[in-house]
Amino acid sequence: MNNRIDAIYARQSVDKKDSISIESQIEFCKYELKGGNCKEYTDGPVKIGLNQKHPTARGALV
DSSP states (O other): OOOEEEEEEEEEHHHHHHOOOOOOHHHHHHHHHOOEEEEEEEEEEOOTTTTTTHHHHHHHOO
């Protein structure tokens, strides 16, 4: 029995004008999981530096 739960983390870039929407990112990830069990974590359009923690990704291994 596989109890693994995958995590999807999506964020919209404020730096790129052609940034892919959060919804599209999540749909693509779900498609790639082929119906696997997952938990979603998202941030709105924010600018995050490399050393900052993602506030809504708590509990996910990012």
